[in-house]
Amino acid sequence: MKKIYIVLAALLAACHSELPPAAAPAAPSSVPAAYAPHPQRQPSVQELTALGRAMFADTSLSASGRVACASCHSPDNAFSPANNLAVQLAGADGKTEGTRAAPSLRYMQNLPPFSEHYHDDDGDDSIDAGPTGGHDWDGRAQTAHEQARGPLLSAREMGNRDDADVLARLRSSPLAAQFRQVFGDDIFAQPQLAMQSALMALEVFQQSPAEFYPYTSKYDAYLRKQAGLSTQELRGLALFNDAAKGNCASCHISRINQSGAFPQFTDYGLINIGVPRNRKLAVNADPEYYDLGLCGPDRNDLKDRKEYCGRFKTPSLRNVARRKVYFHNGSFTSLEQVVRFYATRDTAPEQWYQGRKFDDQPAGMDGNVNMEAPFGGQRGGRPRLSAREIADIVAFLKTLNDGYAAP
Numbered sequence: 001m002k003k004i005y006i007v008l009a010a011l012l013a014a015c016h017s018e019l020p021p022a023a024a025p026a027a028p029s030s031v032p033a034a035y036a037p038h039p040q041r042q043p044s045v046q047e048l049t050a051l052g053r054a055m056f057a058d059t060s061l062s063a064s065g066r067v068a069c070a071s072c073h074s075p076d077n078a079f080s081p082a083n084n085l086a087v088q089l090a091g092a093d094g095k096t097e098g099t100r101a102a103p104s105l106r107y108m109q110n111l112p113p114f115s116e117h118y119h120d121d122d123g124d125d126s127i128d129a130g131p132t133g134g135h136d137w138d139g140r141a142q143t144a145h146e147q148a149r150g151p152l153l154s155a156r157e158m159g160n161r162d163d164a165d166v167l168a169r170l171r172s173s174p175l176a177a178q179f180r181q182v183f184g185d186d187i188f189a190q191p192q193l194a195m196q197s198a199l200m201a202l203e204v205f206q207q208s209p210a211e212f213y214p215y216t217s218k219y220d221a222y223l224r225k226q227a228g229l230s231t232q233e234l235r236g237l238a239l240f241n242d243a244a245k246g247n248c249a250s251c252h253i254s255r256i257n258q259s260g261a262f263p264q265f266t267d268y269g270l271i272n273i274g275v276p277r278n279r280k281l282a283v284n285a286d287p288e289y290y291d292l293g294l295c296g297p298d299r300n301d302l303k304d305r306k307e308y309c310g311r312f313k314t315p316s317l318r319n320v321a322r323r324k325v326y327f328h329n330g331s332f333t334s335l336e337q338v339v340r341f342y343a344t345r346d347t348a349p350e351q352w353y354q355g356r357k358f359d360d361q362p363a364g365m366d367g368n369v370n371m372e373a374p375f376g377g378q379r380g381g382r383p384r385l386s387a388r389e390i391a392d393i394v395a396f397l398k399t400l401n402d403g404y405a406a407p
């Protein structure tokens, strides 16, 4: 709880500092920053969480009137989509196809802000882990606060034109009264503050522990010594951790860290693992279009860093068995298929790619693709994981679903 208050204080501070400087920047203002505009009322965490939860589910905040955050991030499915579409349909007409799979929103509470040179504080902190962190598949949004504006304004998501559009909808939505109650009667009179407040409610909701990081999986129970794993699940865990076999844990961290925190199943790194092109996506009808993650097109600050092309954020694998589609482009539809891809990407590339290996990036970028285990091996050679070992890893992955009840 303490952490939330600290986050909240930081948010309130951040929200103030984002306001434009007072009228005449030349003359130093006599008003200290702490007195910058703030909501008439100081809301409690509980009020913000309840409001954020209601906003998250409210379709009236979208241009089509049919899309809410919850449409793509279903609370009943670990905040990932409940349907089996590779990408979701939304936008102003409610039918515009997205370009990336909607991720689960659970276990983001420790996500570091994006950094090109990340130094881990759990282990050897002199090692530069490279591009790490940030929200979205390409790490482009620094905070959930900043992130939340994205879907509200995205033409492929909630389809609002600008902040004023969002506020107009909020003001005439069933939530307007609750919004005024939480932030004060005059909140809509200060549009910038009202928008910040709306984003803050969404962010605070997305940090509520019971809903967003409950740690109630079978694996958590196992770590707490409250449950045992089956022999198959234990074999899967060993393969997941073994650097010469699955080596999955080198990116999807599975151990309790030095300070005793339970694992998030990601190191937040952005890595190119050569996910095949999803030819069913509308955006991919254009053979010249490539979603290259870190180097664009959805972010453009690193577009000249060709060595970053094709890097996407390592997702947490918690609740991954609840997903219906996998990877940033939703090109895979079963966990068995995903693990088989890892095992045979280099030994049998013809099973995965059309035309040429690494078909979802322009030719000449093969050097960007990660070659560590479980990847590598000669074409036609023996994969690092057998069919049985793949099944074992899949069995282990299923222990990462929240909501485990001891038999």
Ligand code: HEC
Pocket (backbone or CB within 6 Å): 056, 067, 068, 069, 070, 071, 072, 073, 088, 089, 090, 091, 098, 100, 101, 102, 103, 104, 105, 108, 134, 135, 136, 137, 138, 144, 147, 148, 151, 152, 156, 157, 158, 202, 298
């Ligand atoms: C039409 C489907 C859709 C809607 C509606 C939607 N999202 Fe998302 N969300 C996505 C997709 C797709 C991504 C990944 C975007 C990317 O990587 O570029 C995403 C990413 C996110 C992330 C970043 C997760 C990460 O991996 O870092 C957060 C947080 C998030 N959404 C919150 C929200 C909130 C809050 C709302 C409502 C205001 C919302 N989303 C509405 C589809 C949607």
Ligand code: HEC
Pocket (backbone or CB within 6 Å): 240, 246, 247, 248, 249, 250, 251, 252, 269, 270, 271, 272, 273, 275, 312, 313, 314, 315, 316, 317, 320, 323, 325, 326, 327, 328, 329, 335, 338, 339, 342, 370, 372, 373, 374, 393
């Ligand atoms: C070198 C780092 C690395 C290693 C090793 C690794 N992964 Fe991943 N994993 C990633 C990245 C990066 C992605 C996202 C790639 C993308 O979408 O472009 C990913 C995505 C996934 C996904 C899809 C999750 C989702 O939400 O769509 C699954 C499942 C997965 N990995 C399982 C595994 C398993 C099992 C292993 C071991 C056999 C493994 N990974 C090894 C980096 C790694």
